[in-house]
Amino acid sequence: MTEFCNSCNTYLAWDPANGPDERTVLLPVGGVPAVRPGTSPPAVDPGSGRRAGERLRIAVEPTTISVIPGLEPAMVSVHVINLSSVVDRFTVELLSAPPFVTAVPAEVRLLPNADQSVDLRIGLVPAPMAPAGRYPIDLRVRSSAHQGVAVSQRVDLTVGVVDGPVTLTVTPSIVRVRDTSGGQTELLAENTGGNRPLSLRLEGSDPERLVRFIFEPARLDIPPGGQATARVRLQAPEPPPGQELTRSFTVTAIEGTREFTTTGTFTQASTAQQVDLRLEPSVTKIRDVGAATIRLVAAVAGGPRPVRLTLQGSDDERAVRFTFTPPVLVVPPGGAGVCTVRLEAPEPEPGQEISRRFTIGAHDGRGEIAATGTLTQSTSAQNLALWLEPNILRVRDAGAGYLNVVLDNRSGRRPQTVTLSGSDPERAVRFGFGPPVVQIGPGEILTAQLRVDAALPPDGQEVERPLTVVGTSHDGRRVEGTGSFVQTSSASILELRLDPSVVRIQDASDAVVTLIADNRESIVPARIQLEGSDPERAVRFDFQPSWLDIPPGGWASSRLHLRASRPERGKELTRQITVTAVDERREVSTTGSLIQTSSDRRPMIGRLLTLLGCLLMIAGVFLPWTTAPRRITGINFSLPEFAEDTNISLKPLHTSAEQLRHVPAALISAGLIVLLFATLTLFGLTGTKGRLIRTMAMLGFLFVVGFSLAFVVRADTFGPGIGLIMVATGAVCAFAGGVVGRR
Structure with missing residues (x-):
């Protein structure tokens, strides 16, 4: 059964007890569609038949709000418009919201087609603290009389961040351990004052920097308003036995730039040992x-x-x-x-x-x-003795000798390791021990061989060298033994001679002689080194071999190669040389002479040049002197021929050419004149100065030059012949011979 208001025809409710069943046909009442019991009635206006959206309209401002926990709630203004034709009471409330969001519903009564704004206070519950974040909530306006008439609007709520202090607590705060270096406690971190999750990095410190901290875990993640725990392991050096040490420590939780700390005490005790x-x-x-x-x-x-x-x-x-x-x-x-x-x-x-x-x-x-x-x-009293046998060693014509070093450990009660060494005041003796280190047991006598070497004294002399032998045991004790080394040298004669002693060489710088070393008068062998010298240090000596080993009563030879610079041409030079043989005891010398002669080849070369020049001049006389205007040999070149070819007048001579023709041509020919010069040049070879050679050769050359100039100046044409050239060349060659061959 349906109930309506008698005055305004407002829909009241269904009567479930008397309502229709499934077979009941519901007819509209006053134009409003009927609804079966148990179903939501449509949002309509009962008086006018319009839907809720047509009866009610709202406007919410703002649609985004922010609320910070612990501060004033946010205000939302809801503008309600009653589009229905009846008077109604509307309730403003939250339809869906997180549990920590609170709001007191607001009511407004409106006449038909009236509007009014109402404020809704949206806040947060005081505890637990609301988590920071953005949350959507639904705000609804509904009719008080008609449950089916309602309109909702979404509002975004932002819960602001609140960073409260983090509370750190270590339990127990006093950690006591005994006879160990480590202990542990528990850290509790509470985020009750904040509304956002935290990630804390844990650190520990102590004033002495002796405590090592191990956090499990090393980072704590705490939800808003929640808590988390971490195990803290402490390690520090133990105190000395029977003592107790108390160290204060600090645990720090770090989140960004914020730090939270708590303190504790680590007490270590060590049992006395x-x-x-x-x-x-x-x-x-x-x-x-x-x-x-x-x-x-x-x-x-x-x-x-x-x-x-x-x-x-x-x-x-x-x-x-x-x-x-x-x-x-x-x-x-x-x-x-x-x-x-x-x-x-x-x-x-x-x-x-x-x-x-x-x-x-x-x-x-x-x-x-x-x-x-x-x-x-x-240590027991013991005396390690050392002496030499023989005490005096005598040798003749020898550089070395042997003796025995006796070590006596008969009074000792333990073995000894003795190192042997020797010395002499002049440091001229060389010592050789065999062996140099001796192992000698208690009650024993051992002998070591000693070889002494020294240079022989000069021939026919004797020298005595004092010896000291030292034995050093492994514990540093020393024992000494002394003796003498007497060397005697027999008188010996070593003779040197050069074969030949006077060496003559000509036009050479090298010479070879034989050096003979005669040791036949000596009874000792000789080992000598050969050396050479000269006052001017101009001679080079090369001995092959340079060392000679000569047995007693024997002899040996060495090939000596001498080299010295040649003297000037035509001179002789005598060089005095000295050859010395040196051994360990003596020095023997012999002298000789090196005579060098240098020949002068210039006179020979001058004669050859002079002969060559004369031959050329003589041969040129019988060869053509001119090829133009006529070909005539030098021997046939008479004075008339010369005058005719050169156009020279002979009138100053008061002689005609015809008269001259009756004179024999050989008496006045040019070739005859050259033969005269050549003959006088050859005659100049009998002299030593070469003056005649040079004079005749120059006259011959000037004659040829004058002859050629006459043709060049006077004749129409002139062609010098081979004979003329040979004569000129021969004159030059003979002149050079006269210059080179002069003495």
Whole structure:
């Protein structure tokens, strides 16, 4: 059954008890469609038949709001327009919103076609704090009388960020440990004052910077208003036994530029441990040895863990050497450990005793425990003897000799290692021991061979060289033995001679002679080195060989190659040379002469040039002198022919050409004149100055030049012939011979 208002025909409700069933046909009442019971009625205006959108209209401002937790709520203005034809009461409320959003519904009563604005206060619950973020909410305006008439609008709500302090708590705040280096606590971080998630990086510190912090996890992620925990492991050096250390520490949580801290205390206690060291025996006595072995006993009383001891030893004189086996001793709590200690020290002098006080220290990383002891060393009185046999070594004509070094350890009670060495005041003797190091046992006598080498004295002389042999034992003790080395040299004669002693060479710079070394008068061998010299240092000496080994009563030879610069041409030069033979004892010399002669070849060359020039001049006389205007030989070139060819008048001679023709041509021909010059040139070879040669050769050359000039100047044409050229060339060659061949 449907109920309506009698005054305004407003739809009231269904009566479920008396309502129609599924078979009931619902007819519209007053033009409004009927609705079955149990279904929502359509949003219509009962009086006019219009839908809710046509009856109600709203406008919300603003549609985006921001609210910060703990501050004033946001205000939303809702403008409600009643488009229906009836008076209605409208409720403004939130339809859907997060649980932390609150709003007090607002109501407004409107006449038909009236409008009015109403403010809705949207806030946040005080606790728990709303998370920061953007949240959509639905705002609804509905009719109080008709549930089906409602209009909704979406509003975006932004919850602002609130960064509150983070609370850090370590539980327990006082961490107590004993006999260990580590402890742990728990860190609680609470984000109750903030509405956004946090990621905190954890760090730890202490004033002494001795505590090591290990966070598990190293970073905490805390939701808004939530909390998180991390395990904090602390590690620090343990205090000395029997002591307690309290260290304050700080745990810091870092998020961006913000830091949050909390403090705690780390207390470490160490149980007292007593470490006792003792030496067994504490006083050690040894005789005739340099080492001893003792025991070091370390006992640990109390404590929860073993003690690790690093051992070392020392003494005031720094003469004792310590060897620990093992070098590091680990002793369990309440137990004992044993270490073997080897002590080594130089032995005292024979027959003496020495006591050395030493200290052995054990370090356990916190302190040092020490034990003291005494090492007493003594050596038996013993005398290691050394002497030379023979005490005086004599040699003749020899540079080396042998003797024995005797070592006597019959009074000793322990073996000795002796190193042998020798010396002499002049440092002229070389010592060779076989062997140089001798191992000699107690009660023994050993012999070592000694070779001494020294240069022989001069011939016929004797020299005595004092010797000192020193034996040094392995412990630094020395024993000496003395003797003498006497060397005698027999008188010997070594003779040198050059074969030949006077060397003559001509036009050469090298000469070869034989050097003979005669040792037939000597009874000792000779090993000599050959050297040469001359006062001017102009001669080069080359010996082949340069060393000679000559047996006694024998001889040897060496080929000597001499080289010196040649003297000037035509001169002779005599060079005095000296050859010296040197050995270890003596120096023998011999002299000789090198005579060098240099020939002068210039006179010979001058004669040859003069003869060649004369031959050319004579041959040129019988060959043509001119080829134009006529071809005439020099011997046939008479004076009339010359006058005719050169157009020279002979009137000054008061002789006609016809008269001249009756004179024999050979008497006045040009070739005859040249033959005269050539003959006089050859005659000049009988002289030494070459003046006649040069004069005749020059006249012959000038005659040929004048002859040629006459033709060049007077004749119409002129062609010099081979004969004329040969005569001129011969004159020049003969002149050169006269210049070169003069003395």
